[in-house]
Amino acid sequence: MTAFLWTLVFLSGAGFFGFQIWGRLKVLLKARRDDGRDYSRKTWGPRLKNTLVYGFGQFKFLKGDQPAGILHIFIFWGFITLGLQVVTMFVRGWMPDFILPGLHADQLGKFYALTKDIFQVLVLISVVIFMVRWGITKPRRLYGILPAEQKLNSKPHWEPFLILSFIGGIMLSSFVYDAGRAILTWNLPETQTEMAWSPFTRLFVSWIGLENTERAALFSNVGWWIHNGIIIIFMNLLPSSKHFHIITGMLNVFFGRIEPLGRLPKKDYSADGAIFGRSQINQFSWKQVLDMYTCTECGRCSSVCPAAATGKSLAPRQFLLNLRDTLYENQSKINAGQTEFDTVVGEGKPVIDDVIWSCVTCRACEEACPVNIEYVDKIVDIRQHLVQEASRFPGELNRAFQGLERNSNPWGISSAERFAWAEGLNVPTLSENQKAEYLYYVGCGGCFDNNHKKSAQALTKILKEANVSYAVLGSEETCNGETARRLGNEYL
Known part of the structure; x- marks a missing residue:
């Protein structure tokens, strides 16, 4: 019996x-399978x-x-x-x-x-x-x-x-x-x-x-x-339930990021079916869906988020839970083959614009997450939609984009000033020393921001004292575009 x-x-x-x-x-x-990651053996x-x-x-x-x-x-x-x-x-x-x-x-x-x-x-x-x-x-x-x-x-x-x-x-x-x-x-x-x-x-x-x-x-x-x-x-x-991570957690860790933590994935906009960012719940990649399944709701991400700590509208946990709730609500429609869904971002939507623009992309949330969930890439993907498709972004970014486009720095300072930080330091340039062992890329911050300039100047003094063979690009250096990418502008 x-x-x-x-x-x-x-x-x-x-x-x-x-x-x-x-x-x-x-x-x-x-x-989707278009997250730009390598999952090969x-x-x-x-x-x-x-x-x-x-x-x-x-x-x-x-x-x-x-x-x-x-x-x-x-x-x-x-x-x-x-x-x-x-x-x-x-x-x-x-x-x-x-x-x-x-x-x-x-x-x-x-x-x-x-x-x-x-x-x-x-x-x-x-x-x-x-x-x-x-x-x-x-x-x-x-x-x-x-x-x-x-x-x-x-x-x-x-x-x-x-x-x-x-x-x-x-x-x-x-x-x-x-x-x-x-x-x-x-x-x-x-x-x-x-x-x-x-x-x-x-x-x-x-x-x-x-x-x-x-x-x-x-x-x-x-x-x-x-x-x-x-x-x-x-x-x-x-x-x-949130305990779905008992089943998905190990898979999420295995398929998680192995690239350097700060690197954004490459986007191939020439591929068939390519989209300019993600705005609908069915547009997220399979790994991003697995992230949603795996969230344990422990709150370690939100507890270390500088945006959440300063009272802004972003908390990584709530952001992910809102996406997961939307995914679950639309599961039957996705499985039935529906291809068009309401946008997930905007006023009265699961994610409001202010949440997306509050992120500083520091990835402290990802460092804290015990099951290696990735938040920043999802936020940047939504930014790409807002910037490249919806043209909906904070007005302050117009100046940054124009500065990057015209002067190769987000402050719009004349590119002729890029090497001014090294005045009086006798810093070697690559055009003068093509046999240098190391190339020091200074970046926009080190070239134009007063606080960062001090760091760049101090480093060159250390390199000189240590007899390190190095050079900089000097006035030939341009912005690497990372600022634009993090703000969602891949086509600048």
């Missing part, structure tokens, strides 16, 4: 889960390294807000460890004595039993502390950085409590099941060895009562159903 009921529960849960995942996957498969080396460091190693959780980061690592590795237990308990619905190959007590089973026991306790401790954080101390990062995240702040926050309850329930029911099963098989050498390595499970054995086999059978059965039931329900909540 148990096998029949479990088959119904499992197939129903797996079927609904598969239905949800297929809907999300179709959106991903239909998304030759990039798999650094991608695997990132996955080990940031995915399995949880490196970014070691920085920033503590003890939350350490506690998350406990939960992450607790789930990794418990994965084998989940498989075992699922299969035991049909084969009650099933043990995974290699996990018998006289093999690796005793070591696994100890590891599992320790992590289950660490996870339970973490769950309690997280409950206190969400329910009592309420760090600002969790509930929204105001005023930019007013929408997030005002919504109900029941999901964290539900998920934490599920996690705690999985750990406790696993303990109860293992203890009940151990009592029922106490005379077996396998059980004796396993329990010798399971100190916390033995506490549950004592609680149930070693001689009370009837109670042990009940607890084992109830623990098994609760454990597997929570897993099935939890699994089906993932595709529509």
Whole structure:
């Protein structure tokens, strides 16, 4: 009877889960492939390294807000460890004595039993502390950085409590099941060895009562159903919740940026179907869609954003959540083949113009994100639409664009003044010293901005004292165009 009921529960849960995942996957498969990134096999080396460091190693959780980061690592590795237990308990619905190959007590089973026991306790401790954080101390990062995240702040926050309850329930029911099963098989050498390595499970054995086999059978059965039931329900909540990152997180880290952090991707406007920026929800690339799926809503991005800290309308988390909500609302239309959608940017739209122009493209948000989500490229893509298609941008940018076009600097200062910063310093130019070992590109800031000039002058003095063979372009130097690109103007 148990096998029949479990088959119904499992197939129903797996079927609904598969239905949800297929809907999300179709959106991903239909998304554009024009993000200018290289995903070929030759990039798999650094991608695997990132996955080990940031995915399995949880490196970014070691920085920033503590003890939350350490506690998350406990939960992450607790789930990794418990994965084998989940498989075992699922299969035991049909084969009650099933043990995974290699996990018998006289093999690796005793070591696994100890590891599992320790992590289950660490996870339970973490769950309690997280409950206190969400329910009592309420760090600002969790509930929204105001005023930019007013929408997030005002919504109900029941999901964290539900998920934490599920996690705690999985750990406790696993303990109860293992203890009940151990009592029922106490005379077996396998059980004796396993329990010798399971100190916390033995506490549950004592609680149930070693001689009370009837109670042990009940607890084992109830623990098994609760454990597997929570897993099935939890699994089906993932595709529509912030915990979707449990499925997508590793993929997002693997396919994340391996180029230098500040580099913007190249755009090929000559390709068939090329677009000048992104303004509709179906125009974002597949990796940008994966970013939306993966957001954990942890708020680490918004907590380090200079725009959010100074009260501007941009908070990276809210920006991404607004796009994700729009994506989910239009999923069925995208999957049905619809190609035209309302713009996502503008007054009364998911993203207002001021959000887009508040970003300083520093990428502090990306440095903080534990699952390597990229925000700046999406913002710059929308800027490209606003500048190149909609011609809708702050008036101050007109002067910057004109200055870049006419004088090759955003301030519009005469290009004849570009080498004035080096007056009296005897700085060598490339035309004078073509055999120089290093070329020092000064840039518009070093040439025209009074503060940056001091840095350029100081560096040339250091190079001279160190007898470094170098040269500058001098009056032949022009703007590299990075300012225009970050402002969304690729055609200047």
